[in-house]
Amino acid sequence: AQSVTQLGSHVSVSEGALVLLRCNYSSSVPPYLFWYVQYPNQGLQLLLKYTSAATLVKGINGFEAEFKKSETSFHLTKPSAHMSDAAEYFCAVNSGRGRRALTFGSGTRLQVQP
Amino acid sequence: NAGVTQTPKFQVLKTGQSMTLQCAQDMNHNSMYWYRQDPGMGLRLIYYSASEGTTDKGEVPNGYNVSRLNKREFSLRLESAAPSQTSVYFCASSEMGDRVDGYTFGSGTRLTVV
Numbered sequence: 001a002q003s004v005t006q007l008g009s010h011v012s013v014s015e016g017a018l019v020l021l022r023c024n025y026s027s028s029v030p031p032y033l034f035w036y037v038q039y040p041n042q043g044l045q046l047l048l049k050y051t052s053a054a055t056l057v058k059g060i061n062g063f064e065a066e067f068k069k070s071e072t073s074f075h076l077t078k079p080s081a082h083m084s085d086a087a088e089y090f091c092a093v094n095s096g097r098g099r100r101a102l103t104f105g106s107g108t109r110l111q112v113q114p
Numbered sequence: 115n116a117g118v119t120q121t122p123k124f125q126v127l128k129t130g131q132s133m134t135l136q137c138a139q140d141m142n143h144n145s146m147y148w149y150r151q152d153p154g155m156g157l158r159l160i161y162y163s164a165s166e167g168t169t170d171k172g173e174v175p176n177g178y179n180v181s182r183l184n185k186r187e188f189s190l191r192l193e194s195a196a197p198s199q200t201s202v203y204f205c206a207s208s209e210m211g212d213r214v215d216g217y218t219f220g221s222g223t224r225l226t227v228v
Contacts, residue, residue, distance in 0.1 A: 006156075009154065034216055036216075041221075041222075042221060042222075043118075043204060043219035043220050043221045043222055044157075044204070044206075044217075044219045045219070046216035046217070046218075049215075049216050090156060090157065101147055101159050101162045101172060102159075102217065103159070104149075104156040104157040104158075105156050106154055106155055106156040107154075107156050
């Protein structure tokens, strides 16, 4: 079985501050992990993905995530928040071969204060 | 480059009415998916089609049917709509093989059942 837990349904940061969005996964086999972003009234857009290569993954818009097997975590970070980062972020897991679809977390809404 | 196109974008149905949500992709992807998005619950998989000619149930298939019409098109049908099916519906596609790629999402269909 595979599942994803996103801690914190809402996160608020000041512009220029560090962004940290938490994701923990459960998977019986080495997982593929993803972060998606959803801007208001739009579909989801892929930010970055982990597929068992480097454990530190860099994505678009300055975001990155680190895969930590010992902690079963894949937290998303950005050193300095921008107003345009305000959106909802989803972590997703796929346990690879034989599992045909992503399982998504419940999402974290990021608010950026001026 | 259209990607994944969903129609309609908005729909209001009365309880008991039926309708079909359309989805088409132009990226020659093998796999297609239908998710529903509800506040605080992330995205939940309704049905997916790993390849042309195959469909499988996801996490929440009750009350829905799907048709993989050809490689490009994957439709979702509500035979007798219920208020519990009020949601935002997303179609997605991916190129699946031994590696797992991210999905490309459509912009969604916002459905209200009254």
